[in-house]
Amino acid sequence: MNALAYARFYQNKFLQELQEFLRIPSVSTQPDHQPDVERAAAWLCEQLSAAGFPRADVMPTAGHPVVYAEWMGAGSDAPTVLIYGHYDVQPPDPMDEWKTPPFEPTIVGDDVFARGASDDKGQMYVHVKAVEALAKTNGSLPVNVKCIFEGEEECGSPSLTPFVHEHIDLLDADVALISDTHILGEDTPSIVYGLRGIVYVEVEVTGPDHDLHSGTYGGAVQNPINALCGMIAQLHDEDGRIAIPGFYDQVRDLSAEERQALAKAPFDRQSWLQESGVKTDWGEQGYTIVERASARPTLDVNGMWGGYIQPGAKTVLPSRAFAKISMRLVPDQDPEEIAQLAADYLKQIAPPTVSVKVRELHGGDGAIVRRDSPAMQAAFQAYTEVFGREPVFVREGGSIPVVALFQQALDIETVLMGFGLPDDRLHSPNEKFHLPNFYRGIETSIRFMEVLGE
Amino acid sequence: MNALAYARFYQNKFLQELQEFLRIPSVSTQPDHQPDVERAAAWLCEQLSAAGFPRADVMPTAGHPVVYAEWMGAGSDAPTVLIYGHYDVQPPDPMDEWKTPPFEPTIVGDDVFARGASDDKGQMYVHVKAVEALAKTNGSLPVNVKCIFEGEEECGSPSLTPFVHEHIDLLDADVALISDTHILGEDTPSIVYGLRGIVYVEVEVTGPDHDLHSGTYGGAVQNPINALCGMIAQLHDEDGRIAIPGFYDQVRDLSAEERQALAKAPFDRQSWLQESGVKTDWGEQGYTIVERASARPTLDVNGMWGGYIQPGAKTVLPSRAFAKISMRLVPDQDPEEIAQLAADYLKQIAPPTVSVKVRELHGGDGAIVRRDSPAMQAAFQAYTEVFGREPVFVREGGSIPVVALFQQALDIETVLMGFGLPDDRLHSPNEKFHLPNFYRGIETSIRFMEVLGE
Numbered sequence: 001m002n003a004l005a006y007a008r009f010y011q012n013k014f015l016q017e018l019q020e021f022l023r024i025p026s027v028s029t030q031p032d033h034q035p036d037v038e039r040a041a042a043w044l045c046e047q048l049s050a051a052g053f054p055r056a057d058v059m060p061t062a063g064h065p066v067v068y069a070e071w072m073g074a075g076s077d078a079p080t081v082l083i084y085g086h087y088d089v090q091p092p093d094p095m096d097e098w099k100t101p102p103f104e105p106t107i108v109g110d111d112v113f114a115r116g117a118s119d120d121k122g123q124m125y126v127h128v129k130a131v132e133a134l135a136k137t138n139g140s141l142p143v144n145v146k147c148i149f150e151g152e153e154e155c156g157s158p159s160l161t162p163f164v165h166e167h168i169d170l171l172d173a174d175v176a177l178i179s180d181t182h183i184l185g186e187d188t189p190s191i192v193y194g195l196r197g198i199v200y201v202e203v204e205v206t207g208p209d210h211d212l213h214s215g216t217y218g219g220a221v222q223n224p225i226n227a228l229c230g231m232i233a234q235l236h237d238e239d240g241r242i243a244i245p246g247f248y249d250q251v252r253d254l255s256a257e258e259r260q261a262l263a264k265a266p267f268d269r270q271s272w273l274q275e276s277g278v279k280t281d282w283g284e285q286g287y288t289i290v291e292r293a294s295a296r297p298t299l300d301v302n303g304m305w306g307g308y309i310q311p312g313a314k315t316v317l318p319s320r321a322f323a324k325i326s327m328r329l330v331p332d333q334d335p336e337e338i339a340q341l342a343a344d345y346l347k348q349i350a351p352p353t354v355s356v357k358v359r360e361l362h363g364g365d366g367a368i369v370r371r372d373s374p375a376m377q378a379a380f381q382a383y384t385e386v387f388g389r390e391p392v393f394v395r396e397g398g399s400i401p402v403v404a405l406f407q408q409a410l411d412i413e414t415v416l417m418g419f420g421l422p423d424d425r426l427h428s429p430n431e432k433f434h435l436p437n438f439y440r441g442i443e444t445s446i447r448f449m450e451v452l453g454e
Numbered sequence: 455m456n457a458l459a460y461a462r463f464y465q466n467k468f469l470q471e472l473q474e475f476l477r478i479p480s481v482s483t484q485p486d487h488q489p490d491v492e493r494a495a496a497w498l499c500e501q502l503s504a505a506g507f508p509r510a511d512v513m514p515t516a517g518h519p520v521v522y523a524e525w526m527g528a529g530s531d532a533p534t535v536l537i538y539g540h541y542d543v544q545p546p547d548p549m550d551e552w553k554t555p556p557f558e559p560t561i562v563g564d565d566v567f568a569r570g571a572s573d574d575k576g577q578m579y580v581h582v583k584a585v586e587a588l589a590k591t592n593g594s595l596p597v598n599v600k601c602i603f604e605g606e607e608e609c610g611s612p613s614l615t616p617f618v619h620e621h622i623d624l625l626d627a628d629v630a631l632i633s634d635t636h637i638l639g640e641d642t643p644s645i646v647y648g649l650r651g652i653v654y655v656e657v658e659v660t661g662p663d664h665d666l667h668s669g670t671y672g673g674a675v676q677n678p679i680n681a682l683c684g685m686i687a688q689l690h691d692e693d694g695r696i697a698i699p700g701f702y703d704q705v706r707d708l709s710a711e712e713r714q715a716l717a718k719a720p721f722d723r724q725s726w727l728q729e730s731g732v733k734t735d736w737g738e739q740g741y742t743i744v745e746r747a748s749a750r751p752t753l754d755v756n757g758m759w760g761g762y763i764q765p766g767a768k769t770v771l772p773s774r775a776f777a778k779i780s781m782r783l784v785p786d787q788d789p790e791e792i793a794q795l796a797a798d799y800l801k802q803i804a805p806p807t808v809s810v811k812v813r814e815l816h817g818g819d820g821a822i823v824r825r826d827s828p829a830m831q832a833a834f835q836a837y838t839e840v841f842g843r844e845p846v847f848v849r850e851g852g853s854i855p856v857v858a859l860f861q862q863a864l865d866i867e868t869v870l871m872g873f874g875l876p877d878d879r880l881h882s883p884n885e886k887f888h889l890p891n892f893y894r895g896i897e898t899s900i901r902f903m904e905v906l907g908e
Contacts, residue, residue, distance in 0.1 A: 090768060091762070091766075091768055093764070097665075155766055198769070207732060208730050208731040208732045210882055210884075211551075211883065212731075213852060213881045214752075214756055214780060214881075215650060215782055215852030216850070216851050217851070218752040218782055220747040222732070225755040225757075225758050226689070226690065226753075229682070229758075230686075230687040232680060232684075232687075233684040233686075233687035233688075234687075236680065276662050276666060276671055276674075277662040277663030277664050278661060278675050279809070280807055281675065282674065282675060282807045283675075293672070293674040296673055298673035300668045300677045300679075301680050301760075301761065302668055302769055302770050302772075303760065303763045303768065303770070304683075304758060304761060305758065305759045305763040306755075306758050307755065307756050307757035307778070308545070308547075308756050308778060309759040309776075310483075311483070312483035312609055313778065313780070313816060314545055314756060314881065315652070315654070315756055315780055315853075316756050316757070316881050316882070317756070318756075318757075319731070322763075323679075324762060324767065324768075326767070326769055328668070328669055328672055328673065351736070352734060353735075355733070361767045362767060396669070397669045399769075425665075426670065427665065427768065427769060427770050428666060428667065428770070429665065
């Protein structure tokens with residue numbers, strides 16, 4: 001039995017293991033889930049040993065641990081692949097919109113529904129099983145493999161940068177491999193070569209120093225919620241462009257060649273509207289939907305709150321209002337600089353009646369990787385064989401700051417070998433992973449390593 | 455011992471009873487406090503019987519009950535006073551800003567701190583004790599007294615209007631007496647002759663039909679929080695005026711005489727800034743702080759929420775955003791009409807990418823009462839005697855829709871005999887009632903009834 005046959009034979013076992021993984025609510029951003037995050041790391045470490053990695057360790061960081069594993073038996077002439085993934089997940093709320101419990105993985109048709117199913121437990125586990133298939137059948141792998149699985153991706157990977165810098169030698173590799181993106185469709189494989197960066201800030205606007213009665217003070221005291229709304233309304237102009245002065249100064253323009261290439265990827269507006277569930281699209285004038293959602297920078301309020309938010313009516317003029325705002329960045333915008341520009345602008349446009357605090361929660365650079373490297377070509381061939389169709393090259397709107405980190409710290413490029421689908425509902429209720437992609441992912445990973453090791 | 459002496463002798467007993475009353479968390483707007491609201495009604499009914507009312511009943515409504523009591527022994531030639539108050543309270547949150555537990559009344563210096571201390575349990579209880587003092591010392595009252603104490607004031611009194619209309623004969627009276635306002639200062643009594651009305655709406659803005667990943671869709675899907683902020687930003691113009699078309703059409707202008715009279719009330723800007731805890735005032739151009747906060751209509755966002763509002767970062771592009779918005783109205787604005795104008799305007803300015811629902815939570819008319827009626831003059835004399843200083847006539851920004859209801863349904867005017875202070879923190883954490891005002895309030899109420907009955 002070769003590796004591909006092994007992978008097909010054990011599909012059911014692999015699925016059961018994935019369900020075990022998905023049952024652990026490893027929500028990294030919420031302190032009360034700390035034990036679950038640790039449990040997920042320990043579980044993953046055991047699985048790596050069982051899969052055939054002679055070394056598998058839970059390595060502490062200042063935050064949640066990194067799970068590291070390696071198989072170096074292919075020799076120093078063979079290429080070394082550094083597989084990155086994350087075993088932490090987004091918070092599940094709003095809870096009442098889940099049709100099945102977020103941490104009780106439920107199979108409906110060809111999908112498994114659970115928080116983290118696609119982002120990223122299901123996708124990272126693909127490679128663990130590919131290594132197992134190769135190791136158990138051939139007794140060896142065609143390439144050297146190192147794994148670095150972190151537990152803080154969903155809270156901005158604060159410990160990853162120091163970890164990578166402290167372990168430059170340990171992580172030495174020829175190419176990185178990440179599965180944390182989606183392909184265009186079940187039968188339309190694609191390879192992401194561009195990612196957006198991110199900067200995430202929290203804004204606090206304070207008006208009166210305590211909550212007031214809106215009848216007694218309303219009309220003579222500026223309401224901080226109204227003030228914050230006025231500020232947020234000034235973050236975009238009428239053409240959907242971000243109004244922060246200097247925001248676009250460093251943006252690397254899309255070349256005509258790249259715009260043409262992006263336009264070639266299959267895109268159906270009706271399907272997109274249905275997937276996103278909106279009446280119509282929106283955004284920066286002069287760019288297509290695909291460009292706006294992947295190759296242009298953006299700004300979104302991810303959360304906002306202030307005053308009385310329980311059922312019924314309370315006539316309060318609140319002391320404070322808050323907003324969580326993230327900006328997606330493109331090369332060559334610098335997250336620190338953009339955070340500063342945003343903070344300066346918010347303070348500048350705030351009315352004199354309120355005070356404003358802006359706190360940066362996290363940030364990460366965007367990245368563009370070469371489309372013609374040997375590893376990219378190996379990925380191209382693996383997809384073509386397993387999916388029966390050549391993949392298209394696309395850019396993605398999400399942020400995987402580790403790609404820029406690996407480029408800068410380890411001087412390696414990353415192959416983004418995604419197996420998610422556009423309707424996987426990442427970060428949303430009813431997240432799912434398409435099981436045929438789980439199985440094809442394992443085969444694609446096997447073929448990638450085989451082709452790269454040839 | 456006369457009634458005033460009785461009131462002074464039993465101050466400590468009265469305070470202990472008030473603390474008992476304040477311990478009952480009768481939060482009318484939260485369904486899980488329903489039993490507490492009922493307990494408060496039963497407790498109050500017992501106290502009214504004990505104070506000397508031969509009739510005291512808990513009368514059911516479609517919502518929380520009305521507590522009704524009467525003493526009609528003064529004869530048909532004597533005037534009848536209808537005392538209104540409310541035994542329900544605002545929700546206590548934000549809980550973590552209370553220095554003492556909101557439902558464990560705590561005496562610090564001359565103040566008792568508790569939710570409802572001033573609004574309205576402490577103030578309404580003043581009259582129960584005034585009646586007790588008169589009944590226990592004289593064996594009779596100088597006027598006929600009816601009490602109507604409701605349990606839904608803090609959620610917009612939905613059952614009060616039908617109750618009053620169903621009991622027109624029962625509630626027949628010559629004048630209404632309400633203590634649910636504040637005087638200008640401990641030694642500066644005042645009588646409120648004008649109140650603002652209110653209309654309270656909840657706005658729901660829906661963008662995508664489910665939460666989306668802000669990386670994957672941000673830039674091409676309009677964010678409903680950003681959209682709602684843009685709409686709220688358009689509710690005021692640059693001069694602090696409300697931008698809803700038609701909003702000011704029915705507003706009764708302030709006469710030059712009234713503006714002069716309002717300007718005479720003592721007002722210290724520094725004290726006001728300190729009480730409200732703001733850096734500077736704000737509001738409609740062309741009006742003073744006093745006018746803006748009491749005699750001009752206003753609009754405030756009382757609560758707003760959408761997206762991820764827990765600690766940490768979540769990169770969600772949410773499906774929905776919400777705002778609770780109240781508008782304070784002046785004569786002759788109609789709440790229903792204003793609610794409709796606001797809803798129309800919000801829908802009109804909403805971007806085409808989102809859908810908007812506007813739900814009216816409650817509304818009530820504003821009111822202006824004559825300053826020269828016999829009851830107003832009796833109140834004037836009572837305040838002057840007890841506080842040692844003539845009261846000034848003022849307008850207040852808060853809303854007591856029952857004043858308009860009594861005017862319309864019972865054809866009677868209301869004397870607003872307030873005993874609160876401007877820094878009582880109504881609807882805010884650390885609400886308090888100044889105990890000297892509790893005791894002087896009882897004496898003022900006694901003298902009011904005595905003077906009116908002469």
